[in-house]
Amino acid sequence: MNVFILALFLLIANGESADLQPQNAAVLQGSSAQFNCSSTQPPQIMTFMLNGRLVVTIMQTSGVLNSTDRFSASNFTTPGNYKWQFTISNVQRSDAGVVACQVLGGDAVTATLSVQDRGTVQIAGGNQTKMLGVQTQFSCLAAGWYPEPNMSWSVNGETQFCNKSSVTQGGLYNSSCTLTLTASKNSTVQCLAAIPALNTPDSNTVFLTVVKKDQTVLIAITVAFSAAALLFLIIYGIIFFCRRKKKKSSYQEEVRRARVQSQARISAIEEVRGRDNRxxxxxxxxxxxxxxxxxxxxxxxxxxxxxxxxxxxxxxxxxxxxxxxxxxxxx
Known part of the structure; x- marks a missing residue:
C-alpha cells in the first residue's frame, strides 16, 4: 500500500516523459501482447496501467514489485536506453483498451490494445468443372471472426472484387462473399480473410477446370462407342462359344451315328451274302x-x-x- 502511495506521489512531480511502443497492438485472444516503455534517463519508478488500473510497478532499486502470471515486466536496458518490456499473457477480450506507461515526474504515454478472434474460411462446393465460356459462381464463408474480416478473392494471383455481407452471433462476425467468374481457362481460386492481428490473411483454395465443348462431345461419343463395342464383343463371344460347342457336339454325334450305321450295314451285308450265295x-x-x-x-x-x-x-x-x-x- 505504501508503495502505491509513493508511486502516485512521485508521478505528480515533474520529470522526463517516457516513450511507449507500439502505439497500436492487435493480438489474437489467448496469445501474448508486449509493450516497450523506455527513457533516456534511468527512471526511479516506472508504472504500467491497463484501462486505468495499475498492474505493474518497477523501482530502480528493487525491480518489479507486483508482477503476476498475466502481467509481468522484463528489463531490456542498454547504454543510453533504459527500457522495460511489459507483457500481458493469455490476452482476453476484456483486456482490450488503453495501455499506459509513466516514469517518475513525467507524463503518462499511452497505446491501444485490440484483442481479436480468428475464425475459419471455407469455399462452398469445392473444386468445379465448367464448359468454356460458362459463368460460374463461388461462395466463401468466413465464420467466427472479430472484428469483421476483410474478404477478397484471388484468381491466378490477381485480386478480384468481393460482394460481402456479414451478421453477428455471440459477438463474432460471420461474413460471406461471392465471386462470379467466366470460365476461360483452368484457374486457381482463393478466398482470403484478414484482420489486423494476422500477419498474412487466412485463405481457402479451390480449382476451376475448364472443358472445351468439342472435347466434351468427343469424350461423350468415345465413351458411348467404346461401351457399345465392348457389349458387342461380349455378345459375339458368347454366341461364338455356344455355336462352337454345339457344332463340335453335333459333329461327334454324326461320326458316332455314321460308325454305328456302317457297322450295322457291313454286318447285314455279310449275313445276307453268306446266306443267299454260298x-x-x-x-x-x-x-x-x-x-x-x-x-x-x-x-x-x-x-x-x-x-x-x-x-x-x-x-x-x-x-x-x-x-x-x-x-x-x-x-
Whole structure:
C-alpha cells in the first residue's frame, strides 16, 4: 500500500516523459501482447496501467514489485536506453483498451490494445468443372471472426472484387462473399480473410477446370462407342462359344451315328451274302480266304479270278441233289 502511495506521489512531480511502443497492438485472444516503455534517463519508478488500473510497478532499486502470471515486466536496458518490456499473457477480450506507461515526474504515454478472434474460411462446393465460356459462381464463408474480416478473392494471383455481407452471433462476425467468374481457362481460386492481428490473411483454395465443348462431345461419343463395342464383343463371344460347342457336339454325334450305321450295314451285308450265295467270293481278304479253301481241296472245278471270267470250283462244291439245279451268280 505504501508503495502505491509513493508511486502516485512521485508521478505528480515533474520529470522526463517516457516513450511507449507500439502505439497500436492487435493480438489474437489467448496469445501474448508486449509493450516497450523506455527513457533516456534511468527512471526511479516506472508504472504500467491497463484501462486505468495499475498492474505493474518497477523501482530502480528493487525491480518489479507486483508482477503476476498475466502481467509481468522484463528489463531490456542498454547504454543510453533504459527500457522495460511489459507483457500481458493469455490476452482476453476484456483486456482490450488503453495501455499506459509513466516514469517518475513525467507524463503518462499511452497505446491501444485490440484483442481479436480468428475464425475459419471455407469455399462452398469445392473444386468445379465448367464448359468454356460458362459463368460460374463461388461462395466463401468466413465464420467466427472479430472484428469483421476483410474478404477478397484471388484468381491466378490477381485480386478480384468481393460482394460481402456479414451478421453477428455471440459477438463474432460471420461474413460471406461471392465471386462470379467466366470460365476461360483452368484457374486457381482463393478466398482470403484478414484482420489486423494476422500477419498474412487466412485463405481457402479451390480449382476451376475448364472443358472445351468439342472435347466434351468427343469424350461423350468415345465413351458411348467404346461401351457399345465392348457389349458387342461380349455378345459375339458368347454366341461364338455356344455355336462352337454345339457344332463340335453335333459333329461327334454324326461320326458316332455314321460308325454305328456302317457297322450295322457291313454286318447285314455279310449275313445276307453268306446266306443267299454260298459261292460268292469277296475281294481282298475274303477272296483270298475263299481261294485258299477251294485250292486246298483236291477236287477239280472251275472258278473266276480277277483276270478270268472262269472260276474253278471243286467237284464236290455242290451236293448230289444240288449239282444239276444250283446256279452261281457273280456279283
Amino acid at each position: 459261292g460268292y467270293i469277296t475281294d481282298g481278304r475274303d477272296r483270298a480266304y475263299a481261294y485258299a479253301n477251294i485250292k486246298g481241296q483236291n477236287n477239280g472245278g472251275v472258278w473266276y479270278t480277277k483276270n478270268s471270267n472262269r472260276l474253278q470250283l471243286p467237284d464236290d462244291f455242290f451236293g448230289d441233289d444240288q449239282r444239276k439245279h444250283r446256279h452261281m451268280t457273280m456279283v
